Amino acid sequence: MLVGALPVDEGSVELDGREVNFADPTASRAAGVRVVAQEPEIIPHVSVAENIFVGALPARGRLFRKAELVAKAAELILRNGFGQVLHPETLGSRLTPAQRQLVEILRALTDQPRVIAFDEPTSSLADHEVELLFTLIRRLREQGVAVVYVSHRLKEVFALGDRIGGAARRRARGHPTGPGHVRGRADPDDGRPRPVQPLPRRSTPTHPRRRGARGAGLGSADVHDINFQVRAGESWAWPG
Numbered sequence: 001m002l003v004g005a006l007p008v009d010e011g012s013v014e015l016d017g018r019e020v021n022f023a024d025p026t027a028s029r030a031a032g033v034r035v036v037a038q039e040p041e042i043i044p045h046v047s048v049a050e051n052i053f054v055g056a057l058p059a060r061g062r063l064f065r066k067a068e069l070v071a072k073a074a075e076l077i078l079r080n081g082f083g084q085v086l087h088p089e090t091l092g093s094r095l096t097p098a099q100r101q102l103v104e105i106l107r108a109l110t111d112q113p114r115v116i117a118f119d120e121p122t123s124s125l126a127d128h129e130v131e132l133l134f135t136l137i138r139r140l141r142e143q144g145v146a147v148v149y150v151s152h153r154l155k156e157v158f159a160l161g162d163r164i165g166g167a168a169r170r171r172a173r174g175h176p177t178g179p180g181h182v183r184g185r186a187d188p189d190d191g192r193p194r195p196v197q198p199l200p201r202r203s204t205p206t207h208p209r210r211r212g213a214r215g216a217g218l219g220s221a222d223v224h225d226i227n228f229q230v231r232a233g234e235s236w237a238w239p240g
Contacts, residue, residue: 016213034116042103045091046091052106102129120151121151134160147230165227
């Protein structure tokens with residue numbers, strides 16, 4: 001719903017204080033909104049570079065400029081700290097599950113995103129790759145990108161989140177009462193409710209004049225009452 005892949009049946013989405021209703025993912029991408037999916041979509045018979053820049057390959061007229069593409073991909077890979085684990089000319093069919101996930105992440109960074117939502121991004125990553133990702137997310141936050149981080153791994157949620165919300169039984173719970181705080185109760189896997197402890201208050205967002213993204217009363221046939229607000233330069237973590 002955030003990127004227009006599914007219609008919003010109820011509620012609203014705001015970007016920088018203005019309500020938006022994206023017709024499709026192309027429109028949301030043009031507005032600077034990205035989602036890194038849990039299951040990467042990788043084209044097996046083309047290179048990492050082509051997978052990263054799919055749909056935006058450099059060309060002169062009808063001629064594909066491979067050298068320029070490889071150079072751009074290599075620079076993007078190195079700039080984001082993945083130079084030891086990815087090569088721009090490796091075929092998609094030869095990538096490990098972790099490398100496929102990193103390509104999906106880099107695809108979201110090919111231009112200047114304003115909002116990025118990560119859906120279980122560490123599900124296939126090793127510990128050292130998780131640290132690379134965390135470093136990247138913190139750098140994005142410092143650059144003023146609003147980050148939504150969805151994970152069932154609470155350790156990651158508490159490590160990254162400036163504010164935290166939760167979802168249980170298809171309804172949003174644990175709405176934040178302020179930066180770094182949640183209220184309500186969480187429902188763990190065993191079904192027994194437990195209190196959610198307050199987080200230490202963190203510093204204010206680095207870009208206070210930019211509002212970031214906001215969702216109010218979102219819902220569909222399967223989920224209801226989803227509310228969130230993520231400011232520019234802030235990470236909003238959602239376990240569920």
